[in-house]
Amino acid sequence: MLKYQHIAAEIEKYIQEHALQQGDKLPVLDELMVQFGVSKSTIIKSLELLEERGVIFQVRGSGIFVRRHGRKGYISLLKNQGFTRDLDHFPITSQVLELSVRKPTREAATNLNISMEQDVYYVKRVRYIYEQTLCVEESYYNKAIVTYLNNEIVSDSIFDYIREGLGLKIGFSDSYLHVGKLEEEEAGHLGLHKGDPKLDVETIFHLANGQPFDFSRITYNYIQSQFFIQANGHGM
Amino acid sequence: MLKYQHIAAEIEKYIQEHALQQGDKLPVLDELMVQFGVSKSTIIKSLELLEERGVIFQVRGSGIFVRRHGRKGYISLLKNQGFTRDLDHFPITSQVLELSVRKPTREAATNLNISMEQDVYYVKRVRYIYEQTLCVEESYYNKAIVTYLNNEIVSDSIFDYIREGLGLKIGFSDSYLHVGKLEEEEAGHLGLHKGDPKLDVETIFHLANGQPFDFSRITYNYIQSQFFIQANGHGM
DNA sequence: GAGTGGTCTAGACCACCCC
DNA sequence: GGGTGGTCTAGACCACTCT
Numbered sequence: 001m002l003k004y005q006h007i008a009a010e011i012e013k014y015i016q017e018h019a020l021q022q023g024d025k026l027p028v029l030d031e032l033m034v035q036f037g038v039s040k041s042t043i044i045k046s047l048e049l050l051e052e053r054g055v056i057f058q059v060r061g062s063g064i065f066v067r068r069h070g071r072k073g074y075i076s077l078l079k080n081q082g083f084t085r086d087l088d089h090f091p092i093t094s095q096v097l098e099l100s101v102r103k104p105t106r107e108a109a110t111n112l113n114i115s116m117e118q119d120v121y122y123v124k125r126v127r128y129i130y131e132q133t134l135c136v137e138e139s140y141y142n143k144a145i146v147t148y149l150n151n152e153i154v155s156d157s158i159f160d161y162i163r164e165g166l167g168l169k170i171g172f173s174d175s176y177l178h179v180g181k182l183e184e185e186e187a188g189h190l191g192l193h194k195g196d197p198k199l200d201v202e203t204i205f206h207l208a209n210g211q212p213f214d215f216s217r218i219t220y221n222y223i224q225s226q227f228f229i230q231a232n233g234h235g236m
Numbered sequence: 237m238l239k240y241q242h243i244a245a246e247i248e249k250y251i252q253e254h255a256l257q258q259g260d261k262l263p264v265l266d267e268l269m270v271q272f273g274v275s276k277s278t279i280i281k282s283l284e285l286l287e288e289r290g291v292i293f294q295v296r297g298s299g300i301f302v303r304r305h306g307r308k309g310y311i312s313l314l315k316n317q318g319f320t321r322d323l324d325h326f327p328i329t330s331q332v333l334e335l336s337v338r339k340p341t342r343e344a345a346t347n348l349n350i351s352m353e354q355d356v357y358y359v360k361r362v363r364y365i366y367e368q369t370l371c372v373e374e375s376y377y378n379k380a381i382v383t384y385l386n387n388e389i390v391s392d393s394i395f396d397y398i399r400e401g402l403g404l405k406i407g408f409s410d411s412y413l414h415v416g417k418l419e420e421e422e423a424g425h426l427g428l429h430k431g432d433p434k435l436d437v438e439t440i441f442h443l444a445n446g447q448p449f450d451f452s453r454i455t456y457n458y459i460q461s462q463f464f465i466q467a468n469g470h471g472m
Numbered sequence: 473g474a475g476t477g478g479t480c481t482a483g484a485c486c487a488c489c490c491c
Numbered sequence: 492g493g494g495t496g497g498t499c500t501a502g503a504c505c506a507c508t509c510t
Contacts, residue, residue, distance in 0.1 A: 002498070023446055028476060039500045044478080052288070057408060059445050060477045061508035067446075069410045070347075077313070077413075078467050111306075172293060174305045175465045177313075179415060179435045179458040197433030197458070199415045209295050209489085210259055210303075222415040222433070229411045229465070231314050238479070264495060275481045280497080296496045297489035445508090 004045040007036050011046065012055055015066055022068040026056065029064075054230035067230075074228040077175070091130065096154050098124040101143060108140040111204050111215040119143040123154050126189050134224045136189045139216035146213055162213075171208035177201050182219075190221045197222040240281040243272050247282065248291055251302055258304040262292065265300075290466035303466075310464040313411070327366065332390050334360040337379060344376040347440050347451040355379040359390050362425050370460045372425045375452035382449055398449075407444035413437050418455075426457045433458040 001009075011026070020026075027035065032043045047064060050056045057067045104112065104120045112120070121141040127134045139158075141149065146162060153161045162168050178200045187194045198219050205214040237245075247262070256262075263271065268279045283300060286292045293303050340348065340356045348356070357377040363370045375394075377385065382398060389397045398404050414436045423430045434455050441450040 057446060065446055077465055173467045177463040179433050179461040197415050210301055225415040227413040229313055231409045
């Protein structure tokens with residue numbers, strides 16, 4: 001683990017362990033440099049990481065402060081990858097409805113930037129939170145990249161497997177959100193009624209080298225659909 | 237303007253003018269250093285800025301590449317501040333329904349971290365895109381910070397005024413998204429029907445020093461509600 | 473004016489991609 | 492192995508806040 005990542009983790013741990021609140025002041029740069037025995041730039045890199053994640057904010061001429069948001073039970077729309085990681089303290093489970101190798105739809109092929117003759121893994125899951133249906137998810141994985149999947153992997157965290165099992169590096173994602181009305185079939189899975197509100201999130205995940213490897217559409221139960229986004233200045 | 241901001245702007249301009257597409261390669265670090273006559277760190281800082289904004293992605297050992305998303309007409313959920321800035325090429329207009337000084341609701345007071353006796357500016361607007369209703373917005377501005385507003389300012393960009401007119405620095409924001417069904421009154425403003433889907437976005441805007449100054453709730457017309465989010469690795 | 477964060481530099485060395 | 496991006500350092504100097 002890199003120094004600046006380690007330091008960021010330490011600072012974050014410190015904030016949690018001391019249950020610091022929004023606006024609480026952290027030690028100044030000089031102190032942090034001495035405390036961790038690294039150069040100023042390294043501390044700054046750590047703090048930038050934490051700032052980007054919404055953990056702290058820095059005020060020039062004043063200090064480094066803790067940033068906290070006031071609401072529980074919201075799903076973060078950043079850092080997303082299937083959010084198994086986001087809702088640490090929430091019991092999320094999955095039921096696999098289908099796992100198969102097939103040819104992609106035109107839409108999936110376009111988004112994955114492959115031809116319609118190339119194989120993809122198709123995965124359809126229902127996800128539950130607190131025994132309630134949270135969402136229905138359909139994913140298309142480019143089989144040339146994600147070479148193997150089975151039921152066990154798919155019931156657990158697919159992304160952990162891609163990282164650790166396949167040794168691939170996940171890079172970035174583009175998500176598109178739409179609000180609409182539930183179709184009959186979706187409503188059935190979610191325990192709602194046709195015509196009820198829904199939130200669709202389509203996401204294209206790319207490897208670190210820019211190759212798209214996963215196109216997924218998640219349809220959320222509107223009652224559970226509580227999301228939050230922390231934005232940082234840098235252009236506000 | 238700082239060197240690294242200037243360089244980032246130049247690179248972004250270069251990408252636009254040459255209509256570069258996703259995956260197109262930019263000059264290597266050494267070239268950029270020479271071209272702009274600055275140190276390596278400064279170039280790296282510029283590239284980090286662009287990466288954070290979703291303009292490029294970098295691959296170690298390989299190069300710097302252009303990042304583009306494939307869909308038009310989506311509203312960015314980051315860099316948000318009322319999105320006058322996001323939809324550069326879209327004609328967004330506002331109709332002010334109300335502008336007054338009042339005492340905050342309990343909810344607004346809590347989110348602005350003030351007492352219910354302190355004055356706030358209350359602004360209610362309907363926003364249109366292409367002559368169609370996009371959203372209804374209610375905002376509460378802490379009057380101790382945003383000391384003055386009038387109809388002209390409120391019809392235009394409130395945030396530009398806060399920055400330039402009042403000389404305040406806007407820092408960061410926390411947004412909370414909910415999906416639900418439209419109430420009678422909201423439906424009226426949006427030209428939809430009671431019970432139709434809606435997307436509510438509540439946002440608390442903070443100054444650079446951490447003080448909350450604006451609490452707003454925007455209710456979107458679900459037909460126009462197309463948003464996108466670009467996420468970067470750093471934890472994926 | 474003292475304190476504190478931010479920018480920028482020059483250079484050493486490391487980690488990864490791809491041929 | 493050559494090319495390329497990433498980390499880390501030590502230090503000079505700048506910009507903002509607060510009292």
